[in-house]
Amino acid sequence: MSLQSLSLQAISLQTMLGLTGISLLLSVTLLRVLLFFKLKKQLSYFIAILLFAISFVSFSGNTINFYFRGLFNDLSITSLILLSYYFIQPETDKKQTQPIFLLLVITGLFFYPTALGLGPVDPYAWGFISKDHGITTPLIFLSLLAGLMYFALVKSYSILLLSLVLATLCYHSGLLESRNIWDYLFDPLVFIYALTAIISSLFSKKNNPFFQNQRL
Amino acid sequence: MKNKVIFALGIFSLLTLAWQLLNQIPPGTFYQTDIAKNQTIVTDTSFYHTDFASHASTPEVHSATAIELKNNDVMAFWYGGTREGHQDVSIYQNIWHNNTKQWDQEKIILTRSFTKKGTSRYIRKLGNPAVTRGPDNSIWLFYVSVSIGGWAGSAINLTQSHDEGQSWSAPKRLITTPFLNLSTLIKGTPVHYTDGTIGLPVYHELIGKFGELLKINVRGEVVDKIRMSWGKTSLQPIIYSTSANHAIAMMRFQGAAPKRILTQTSSDSGLSWTAVEKSSLPNPGAGIIGLTLNNSNKLLLAFNNDEEEREDMSLAISADKGKTWQLARIVEENHLAEADKDKQFSYPWLLQTKNGNIHLLYTWHKSHIKHAVFNSAWLHKVSEGALP
Numbered sequence: 001m002s003l004q005s006l007s008l009q010a011i012s013l014q015t016m017l018g019l020t021g022i023s024l025l026l027s028v029t030l031l032r033v034l035l036f037f038k039l040k041k042q043l044s045y046f047i048a049i050l051l052f053a054i055s056f057v058s059f060s061g062n063t064i065n066f067y068f069r070g071l072f073n074d075l076s077i078t079s080l081i082l083l084s085y086y087f088i089q090p091e092t093d094k095k096q097t098q099p100i101f102l103l104l105v106i107t108g109l110f111f112y113p114t115a116l117g118l119g120p121v122d123p124y125a126w127g128f129i130s131k132d133h134g135i136t137t138p139l140i141f142l143s144l145l146a147g148l149m150y151f152a153l154v155k156s157y158s159i160l161l162l163s164l165v166l167a168t169l170c171y172h173s174g175l176l177e178s179r180n181i182w183d184y185l186f187d188p189l190v191f192i193y194a195l196t197a198i199i200s201s202l203f204s205k206k207n208n209p210f211f212q213n214q215r216l
Numbered sequence: 217m218k219n220k221v222i223f224a225l226g227i228f229s230l231l232t233l234a235w236q237l238l239n240q241i242p243p244g245t246f247y248q249t250d251i252a253k254n255q256t257i258v259t260d261t262s263f264y265h266t267d268f269a270s271h272a273s274t275p276e277v278h279s280a281t282a283i284e285l286k287n288n289d290v291m292a293f294w295y296g297g298t299r300e301g302h303q304d305v306s307i308y309q310n311i312w313h314n315n316t317k318q319w320d321q322e323k324i325i326l327t328r329s330f331t332k333k334g335t336s337r338y339i340r341k342l343g344n345p346a347v348t349r350g351p352d353n354s355i356w357l358f359y360v361s362v363s364i365g366g367w368a369g370s371a372i373n374l375t376q377s378h379d380e381g382q383s384w385s386a387p388k389r390l391i392t393t394p395f396l397n398l399s400t401l402i403k404g405t406p407v408h409y410t411d412g413t414i415g416l417p418v419y420h421e422l423i424g425k426f427g428e429l430l431k432i433n434v435r436g437e438v439v440d441k442i443r444m445s446w447g448k449t450s451l452q453p454i455i456y457s458t459s460a461n462h463a464i465a466m467m468r469f470q471g472a473a474p475k476r477i478l479t480q481t482s483s484d485s486g487l488s489w490t491a492v493e494k495s496s497l498p499n500p501g502a503g504i505i506g507l508t509l510n511n512s513n514k515l516l517l518a519f520n521n522d523e524e525e526r527e528d529m530s531l532a533i534s535a536d537k538g539k540t541w542q543l544a545r546i547v548e549e550n551h552l553a554e555a556d557k558d559k560q561f562s563y564p565w566l567l568q569t570k571n572g573n574i575h576l577l578y579t580w581h582k583s584h585i586k587h588a589v590f591n592s593a594w595l596h597k598v599s600e601g602a603l604p
Contacts, residue, residue: 011336015336018336019336061329061332062332062338066332066336066337066338067338068338069336069337069338070337070338070339070340070363070364071338071363071364071396072396073371073391073396073397074391111394112394112395115393115394115395116393116395116420116422116423116424117420117422117423117424117426117443117446117447118424118446119446120443120446121443122441122443124393124394124441125440125441125442125443127394128438128439128440128441129233129236129237130237130240130243130439130440131237131240131241131242131243132243132431132440132487133440133487135237135238138237139234139237142230142233142234142237145226145230146226146227146230149223149226149227149230150223152223153219153220153223156219158218158219158222161219161222161223161226162222164226165222165223165225165226165229168226168229168230168233169225169226169229171233172229172232172233176391177388177389177391178391178438179391179433179437179438179439180391180394180438182394183391183394187394187396188394188395188396
């Protein structure tokens with residue numbers, strides 16, 4: 001087995017962000033598993049950071065994050081923010097995460113089946129913010145984003161607000177390989193996680209401060 | 217206070233996006249070849265010549281694509297390896313020299329390893345290529361790769377050559393779908409727009425099977441995606457642009473009998489398409505290819521003229537923008553007692569060079585890429601008759 005460090009010089013910012021996102025996903029997943037099994041916090045963090053570093057090391061030409069990037073593609077900015085939040089604060093405030101999850105689930109349940117070919121309409125195409133099909137649809141799209149940002153502001157949903165704003169800014173700067181704003185806002189992994197979290201919350205509604213005063 | 221600053225940044229960003237949107241140039245129309253500047257040589261002397269573009273350096277080859285070089289040679293690409301989907305499959309390149317009318321020795325240009333390094337992703341196998349000229353006249357080679365699963369897990373990569381195919385840039389990944397970027401494949405000839413974008417006919421194979429048109433900007437980024445059909449039976453679209461705004465698309469059909477090539481039209485430069493309809497042309501669930509002949513409005517189609525087997529390779533011509541088709545030539549035909557999947561002809565590619573010659577490349581018995589070169593006189597000399 002040849003062990004060779006990845007040459008970072010030849011890697012673009014887009015690639016770096018993509019690979020870092022995958023490494024973050026792996027290390028936060030491991031961190032949460034270790035903390036779930038009551039391993040000491042310091043040791044858990046050490047192991048998670050070690051995995052983050054190792055995922056950049058090439059084993060016989062393949063790095064771990066190359067492999068998973070091939071499977072998952074790049075994570076959205078929302079995923080990166082949530083993963084960073086989980087890494088910094090494993091005991092997350094559900095009042096902050098549940099609004100994002102709810103929004104992701106509502107959007108994703110419509111978005112993914114149609115984007116994968118159910119029916120003639122492809123909502124993924126709306127995310128190119130292009131004049132090709134007129135300006136009405138992209139302007140509605142941008143207005144909805146502004147409305148969501150305002151909603152997050154007045155409700156003090158800081159993580160939701162940060163996700164929407166950073167996703168928009170990163171799209172503006174072209175920080176991911178995609179030129180479609182949907183890919184900055186969410187991805188299938190965070191959708192599946194959100195769906196699981198919402199279903200789990202519904203089953204334990206009494207213990208969830210977000211749902212206590214909500215009518216679903 | 218902190219949230220208000222973040223919100224203000226977000227609104228500023230959205231306003232900037234809206235401003236950029238309003239100032240975008242209108243979408244381009246189909247680029248039409250300037251017939252007046254065309255060098256097509258019209259001759260009454262017909263000729264037809266065949267040979268092999270590949271020389272059996274791999275047990276299996278498939279899915280050829282080709283382009284004319286600046287020196288009038290033809291450069292072909294295909295994928296080859298132990299078998300389709302094998303990890304040793306690479307993209308091969310060969311040159312047909314216009315002066316000697318001979319093929320050179322094929323060589324590997326793109327491998328899994330090369331693609332992995334360029335895209336910074338694990339790559340399991342390589343698949344169909346499709347070549348065209350970019351807006352800067354460099355060669356743009358799109359090709360499929362898979363990281364997980366079968367062909368339904370495909371994604372498209374783009375590599376460019378600025379020295380007529382001598383060297384190739386590190387491939388970049390095209391982001392085409394929101395679901396793990398899975399399931400976009402290529403087969404058809406790209407079309408060009410007046411604003412420099414390239415229209416890449418692609419298809420989706422995960423859960424459903426349907427055609428799509430990707431618009432690729434001058435930086436090689438996907439900037440629009442148009443769903444051409446939907447459902448589970450249409451794939452591998454080809455597009456004939458018949459005017460700046462009008463186009464006809466045809467697709468491989470993967471459904472129940474009667475098995476026919478699907479057809480549809482667009483009147484807004486491919487931004488929207490009519491529903492697909494079955495044409496009169498048979499299709500055994502196999503790839504097709506077409507081109508608009510130089511100096512005429514005639515459409516040429518290469519296809520398998522059978523509903524069940526890929527045991528022929530035929531050429532049909534339409535003089536009325538795809539409404540009716542005449543069978544022009546049968547290039548290959550098997551007369552087997554029983555169908556043999558190892559003796560089929562499939563996945564054609566058509567190219568017309570500046571001198572008017574038409575090049576047809578196709579998979580021959582899965583083991584070779586066969587090349588036929590002929591002129592318009594040969595094509596029109598014998599009319600095999602109208603298709604039903």
